[in-house]
Every structure is written in C-alpha cells, then in structure tokens.
Amino acid sequence: MSKCEQCIVREFSSLKALNKDELVKLAGCKTSRIIRKGEVIFEEGENVNGIFCIKDGVCKLTKLSPNGKDHIVKLVSKGELLGQRSMISDEPVNLSAVALEDMEVCFIPKTEVMGFFDKNNQFSMNVMKTICGDLKEADSHTVNMAQKTVKERLAETLLHLHDTFGKNEDDSLKIQLSRDELASMIGTATESCIRLLSDFNKLGLIKLVGKKITITDISKLKKISE
C-alpha cells in the first residue's frame, strides 16, 4: 500500500488540508484500484459509501435521460475527488462515472472522510468550496443548454477541452472523445455533431485528422461560442 503522504495528486484536491497524522491514517484505510478505459467506477443510483481520489486518468460523469440517451455532465481528471456530493447528502450517487482512459483511483471509506470533515475545518471548507464551484458551473451549463444553439455549444466545448486538458505536441486536443461522446456533452445527435465539426473544419476553425481534433482559430471559435 503506497503512502498518501508521498502522493502528489493529493495537493490538487481538498485533501491538501490534511496533516501528517491524518495522511498516515488515510493511507491505512484507503484502497487503490486500476480501472481500464471504458470501465465503470460507479453507476447512477448506487450506494458508494466513500469518495474516490483520482490518481491518474480522466473519467466522464454521465446521467441517463428518460429518452434513453446518456448525457455527459462533466469530465473529471487527475487530482480531483468523486462522490463528495453523494456522501454529504447521504444519498446514492446521481451520476455514473466511466473511465475515458486507463485510470488509477483510490477509494476512501465514508467513515474516514467524515472524520476529517468533523475535525479538520480547512478540509471541510475545501470540500464545500469545491461543491459550490460545481454548483456555479452547473447553473451556467443549464443556461448554456437552454439558451445556446448546438453550434455555439460545440464551439464552447472545444475551447473548454482545450483549456482544461491542453494539447499534444502536434497541437491536437489531448483529451480524445468519440464524436458520440462529444455529442452527448453538448446535447445533440451524433450526426449533427459530426456535421458541425465538418463545417468548422471547412471554415478553417479546426483541423480533423482521424479522431484527432486540432483547434486552428481560437478567436473565431470564441466568437462563435458567443
């Protein structure tokens, strides 16, 4: 069992507030897991009873709509925590988590986290601020979905992927989503998504090579995203 004290990603999450003793205690009760691309970490409605700390990799948080389509609510990556809302609400998770790449995640049981929560004020404050940030973002998403066109949402999403995950040496977006996944992030049909990508390509805003997307004109994309 690796030590949490020496884990770098801890510094990126609420867990950075924990002191040495707490980290030792944490290391003693956490369990580590390798999750392959496409595997499910947890499913909507499940009782998770703890939180996951992402040591490496990226996953999507999805919610099933009554029309049978999955909607990607959020992408979560290295250093972030999963399942905090559900733990605090004391409810099953409302979203599913599925790995977009091979991942390494640690599971921390609820009892342990709640202990830190009670005793370490900075930790609980960090968690709260994270959740408040998520709420602000979620409201903003709702408005985007309700008021923007698919084209605007696609432009915005491409820029968001660029800003959040960066690019490879060849300038293509580091995060690789299928057209289907991209469509389910912006809330449209896969074909519509493909068509608009193709339009952006013809307009010289992006370059498509196989599955790779390269943004070639950020400012015009920004203009389109409004």
Place this chain on the structure above:
Amino acid sequence: MSKCEQCIVREFSSLKALNKDELVKLAGCKTSRIIRKGEVIFEEGENVNGIFCIKDGVCKLTKLSPNGKDHIVKLVSKGELLGQRSMISDEPVNLSAVALEDMEVCFIPKTEVMGFFDKNNQFSMNVMKTICGDLKEADSHTVNMAQKTVKERLAETLLHLHDTFGKNEDDSLKIQLSRDELASMIGTATESCIRLLSDFNKLGLIKLVGKKITITDISKLKKISE
C-alpha cells in the same frame, strides 16, 4: 426589530440548527426589508456580503445568457436562504434575484453567518446539504435542457410548479408566471411556450383562463414529460 426566535420560517431553513443564544445574536444584526413585486434583491456580479432569509414571498433566480435573454434557473420561496453559495465561495453572486410577488426578506451579514458556520456543526452541515441538493437538481436540469424537447420541458415545469407551490381554491396554480417567464424557465421562445400551452389546452391537459393555468390531467402531463 422583530425577534428571530419567534420567526416561524426559520424552522424551514438551515437556521433551524441555531440555539437560543445564537438566535438572539442573529436578531441583533439582521435587517429586514420589504421588496415589491418586480424589484431586484441582488444582481449577477454583485458582492452581496451575506445571506437573505425569505420570510415571505417568492423570487426568481436568473442568469443572463450571452444572447441577451434571461434564463430562470430556480424559484425560491418562503423559508429558503439566498446567497449561500456566493458566501462560501467568497465570490460575487452568479445569479440575479427578482421578486415575483411582494416579499419580506431579512439580510444577515456574512461575518455573522460565518460565525455560526464555524461554531455550530449542525448549521454548517445543513447549509452543505442544501447546496448539495441544489447541485443534484442543477445537474438534473442541465440534462433535461440538453435532452428533452420543449414540449416535455413545459409539461415537466407545469407539474413542478404544481408540486412546489400548490393550487388555489379554484385549482389553478398558485404561482403566477407570465408566459415570458415560463418560457425563460423552460428555455424557449415566448411564442413557442404560448403555442404549446394552447395545444395542451386543446388536448384537455390544462385549462387557461386569463393568466391562470389549471392542470386538469396530471397523469397525461406526466406521460408527456416522460
């Protein structure tokens, strides 16, 4: 200055965790305000520096979209608190609050609330649970906006208004929204909203008398909302 101890609505919010001493202290620093229908409580981007406790009335929380349209993110009524997220994030508010009816609200300065927050565990836990509930709801809204049709969203919203605010003696919805406001809740053009209401009316799902809306077939509406 009225006493918080005797205020009934306190029981409906996170404030119910406060003890007698805390309530006396609260009563000493809170300020009460009457807000007329249509008046703004706070505006997106403003520094609010405290929270509002709604003693009476209902308001809408809106966010301006880049297309110039306001989107109604949430309706908030008697007994609920406003501005919690902003206070915890230590950021300007991300939503505007506008009264839908005449209201009575109390303002509690941030310093005071944060004091309770630090010392009263139950209070901070209540606030967190509220915000977690908001987040769950917001994610669900996002998915609805992204995946459901306008018709489905209208049906769902009517049912939600019915469940949340109840009905008058004549069975019409207690909460009165203009067609414009209803449209800005479901994220559509005012004309589309009016047209669909008219369709629902012709199908016998609702009854329209002036501004009043009466739901006459809940189960069919539920079916439409999916």
Place this chain on the structure above:
DNA sequence: ATAAAAATATGATATATGTCATATAAATTC
C-alpha cells in the same frame, strides 16, 4: 373611463436540428 402600453394569441415562414439511409474509413477480432 379612455388612451396607451404591455401581454397573450395565432398565422406564415425560415431555420436548426433530428432521423433514417447509405457510404467510407478505422478499429477489432479471428
């Protein structure tokens, strides 16, 4: 009470987006 303004309603039309069909390209399996 009357005039003016705003809200509601409906028609006509344009546009965005979804759906279904089919072709091609890429990835996976045997």
Place this chain on the structure above:
DNA sequence: GAATTTATATGACATATATCATATTTTTAT
C-alpha cells in the same frame, strides 16, 4: 491479413422550434 464490427461522414428528408407579422385581450397610466 482478411473479415467483421464499429466509428465517422454525408445526403435526403422530416420535424421542432425560432422569428416576424399581426390581431386580440389585458393591464396600466392619465
């Protein structure tokens, strides 16, 4: 490495929704 499956791409068409125009009703102001 060929065969099969899956993902991407594009066309044709249907449908949902937005926009603009105009009529009617309701509310507000004088």
